[in-house]
Amino acid sequence: MFCVFGLSLHATAADSFVVKDIRVEGLQRVEPGTVFSYLPVQVGETFTDEKSAEAIKALYSTGFFRDVQIQAQGNLLIVIVEERPTISRLEFTGMKEFPPDVVRKSLKTVEVAEARFYDKALIDKAEQELKRQYAGKGLYAAEVVATVTPVERNQVAIYFNIDEGPVAKLQEINFIGNEVFSESTLKGEMQLKTGGWLSWYSRDDLYSKQKLTADLESIRSYYLNRGYLEFAIESTQVSITPDKKGIYLTISVREGNKFTVKDVRLAGDTLGKEVELMQLIVLKPGDTFSTGLLTESTKSIAELLGSYGYAFATINPQPDIRRDLSEVDLTLVIDPGRRIYVRQVAITGNAKTRDIVIRREIRRFESSWFDSEKIDLSKKRLGRLGYFTETDITTEDVPGSPDQVDVNVKVTEKPTGSMTLGAGFSSTEKLILSAGINQDNTFGTGTSVGLNFSIGKVNQNLALSNYDPYFTEDGISRYTDFFYRSSKPLYYVGDQNYQIKSVGSNLKFGVPYTEEDRVFFGAGVESYQIQTTSNTPILYLNYAQSYGIAPPGYPGILTTYNVPITIGWSRDGRDSVLIPSSGSLEQLTAEVGTPVGNMTFYRLFGQYQKYHSFSKGHILSFNGEVGYGEAYGNNPFPITKGYFVGGIGSVRGYAPGSLGPKYFNMVIGQYQPTGGQSKIVSNLEYTFPVSGSGVDKTLRLFTFVDSGNAFGDNINLVLKYSYGLGLSWISPLGPLKFSYAIPYKSQPTDHIQRLQFQVGTAF
Structure with missing residues (x-):
């Protein structure tokens, strides 16, 4: 054990003298200048016993030394110190x-x-x-x-x-003074429990002061939200057993009377908007008093005033309690404060993304008044870009300018580009080679470019696409793509000459007319070529024959042209495209094959997504899709325009595109999908953080229930179902989703694929 000696105060200067020089001895880390600064005497001054005592006291009070001595040799003053370690x-x-x-x-x-x-x-x-x-x-x-x-x-x-010893566990929780609500009801509002079959995982039976404080607040809120305005927690007693392994908790409460709201009024400076502000108060006369509804009302008023530039408005509720009648009058005193203006918008964290890409999503500019709603909207719009894992917008007061704030935008970028090069093998395709380059934020400009191709024995694909979200300064977007595809449908490998080739291009524009709504329109040119032989599946031969190709048994080539027109509408209110946790997405799309080509048809598609975050990191989401197609004119619905259902992104647990109408392929002895003219898909998903990762958004678990199917000419609402567990990860290669699904009541003709993965976003 290291020992520290006591302080020694020594001075050998018995008589006064004029100091000619000062010497400090014993210093190791402390600078000599530090010692000189505390000495009450300098060279040329007279040194006395009083100054000696004063110097020792001053040096010791610094805390740097454990022993101080002052000696005199003639006119030389010697300061001897021993530093504390x-x-x-x-x-x-x-x-x-x-x-x-x-x-x-x-x-x-x-x-x-x-x-x-x-x-x-x-x-x-x-x-x-x-x-x-x-x-x-x-x-x-x-x-x-x-x-x-x-x-x-x-x-x-x-x-x-x-x-550390053992953790003290709660043995018993008791309430005193509760008459309105039972003990079991109040315990249900608490995190702390006396133990259950899941306590080994949740650790809810382990006492902590932080949990108790939160529980007491939950109990208080429970009473205050039900009218007990004068509720109070009078005492809490925490006792521990002698072995320090058990905790007994006793909570004493005073409930008081249940109060009804008699009147609600506004006071203070309402800026002439009293009628508008009164409509935001959800706590009405005759209602049972509720702190939650009162807080919601004051928050709504503050947000509305914030939208007019009064960023620091205060709303002070003043209750007038009449105990004899169990009634309360509420007066909301409003102080809007000064109207606040934005001095500057500062952006940080964007090492790659250009400032202009971020600024064009910000709905507040320099010299405009502060608007809290527009700030929230700006954060949502940045989240919808999909370029950032985190976005944060804060305000900072400007020193010396009480009516100005700086808006600070901080983003955390994620990799938006990917390069893939792969090879695979299957019993039908044999060797498959694939490669692709995709960049969602090309050179930080916000435009997307993609080039992908794959080569196999059955399928060959080449696609080039470009998306510019700000084709014009007004926010009109433009999407273009070029594609070439060659395939042998249904994996029909018994006929080497039978194949379908398609080539085409599309051009689409999107026009925003609100912050969340956008309409789309566009046109394209597509060419499809079906080469048939005597071994071609009858389904495709019948389709070719409807266009005048020779009857079955004779070779032929069917060439069809499509000049489709696309119109659509979407409303995107999600807080993020990459990791949505709140808001919704709605979209409707119609594709019409015009008589300019010989494929006359129309397809309608609708989608609705909803996200709800009910706890930090816990998200419940729903996705619903409906598609319907029909032909008009003399030709049938194009077999190349069918809907395919199955796999991750629709109904997990089934092979991609395997649900719906099927054709029995005699060569490989399997039922193969043909696609349908209509489809229905729904997904219910619950996402939660991985245990031990906090609320990390880049790595999450999810459970799900899927249903859906594709249908032929006659819609028979027989749906397929599956349920399972999955993992989503925002990886350096992009968003990845892995799922393990169990099909419910599958049929022998179904193609089951329980383990699946996808590179993409939600659902």
Whole structure:
């Protein structure tokens, strides 16, 4: 154990003298200038016994020294000091509950840290601080012993030896004074429990002061939201068993009367908008008093005033309680404060994305008044870009300008580009080669470019696409693509000459007319070529024959042309495209094959998505899709325009595109999908954080229930179902989704594929 000697105060200057020189001895780390700054005498001044005592007291009060001596040799003043040792390092053994770096930071509050001077009294405080932190975690039996070890250069190392002991578990929770609500009801509002079959995982039976504080607030809110305006928690008693393993909790409450709202009025400066503000108050006369509804009302008023530039408006509810009638009058006193203007918008975190790409989504500009609704909208619009994993918009007061704020936009970029090169093998395709380059934020300009191709024995694909969300400064978007596809439908490998080829291009524009709504229109040119032989599946032969190709048994080539027109509408109110947690997406699309070509048809598609975050990191989402197609004129519905259902993105657990009408392929002895003229798909998904990852949005688990199917000419609403578990990960290669699904009541003709993955976004 390192020992610290007591202070020695020595002075040999018995008589006064004029100081000719001052010498300091014993310094190791403290600078001589520091000592001179505390001395009450300088060269050329008279030194006395009083100044000697004053100098010793001043040097010792610095806390740098444990011994100070002052001596005189003639006219030479000698200051001899012995520095206190400094702490070289803090080490912890036996500590599992806390990270060492977090504890080191907390010990700074009691002045114990590396490079600081050692003080036995402060080390004792550090021990008590650690015990207090363990008690907050329910570890009341924790023992902390500090060992001080001298090291070189007048330093010491502090070792905290810790025995954490067992965690104290709640044995019993009791309430006193509750008459309106039962004890079981109040316990249901608490995080703390006396143990259950899931307590080994949830750890809800482990007492902590933080959990108790939150539980008391939950109980208080429960009463206040049900009219008990004068409810109070009079006392809480926490007792621990002698072995420090059990906790008994007793909560004493005073319920009071249940109050009804008699009147609600506004006071203060309403800016002439009293009627508009009154409509935002959801707590009406005759309602049972509710703190939650009152808070909702004041928040709505503050947000409305914020939209007019009064960013720091305060709404102070003043209740007038009439206990004899159990009634309360509420007066909301409004102080809008100054109208606030935006001085500047600062953007940080965008190493790649250009400022203009972010600024064009910001709905507040320099010199405009502050609008809280527009700030929230700006954050949502940035989230919808899909370029950032996190977006944060904060305001900062401008010193000396009480009517101005700076808007700070901070983004965390994610990789928006990917390059793929792969090879695969299947029993039908044999060797498959694929490659692709996709960039959603090309050179930080916000435009998307993609080039992808794959080559196999059955399918060959080449696609080039470009999307410019700001083709014009007004936000009109443009989408163009070019494609070439060659395939042998239904994996019909028995006929080497039978295939379908398609080539085409599309041009589409999107015009925004509100912050969330956009209409689309566009046109394209497509050419389809079906080469038939005597071995071609009858389904395709019949389709070819409807266009005048020779009857079955004769080879022929069917060439069809399509000049489709596309119109659509979408409303995107999601808070993020990449990781949506709230809001909804609605869209309707119609594609019409015009008589300019010989494929006369129309297809209608509708989609609705809804996201609800009911707890931090926990999201419930729904996706519904409906598609319908029909032919007009003399030709049938194009077999190349069918809807395919199955796989991740529709009904998981079934092979991609395998649901709906099927054709029996005699060559491979399997039922193969042909696609349908209509489809129905629905997905219900619950997403939650991975245990131990906090609320990390880049890695999440989800459970799901899917249903859907594709249908032929006659819609028979027989749906396929599946359920399962999955993992989503925002990886360096892009968003990845892995799912394991179990089909419900599958049929022998179904193509089951339980484990699936997808590179994409939600659903």
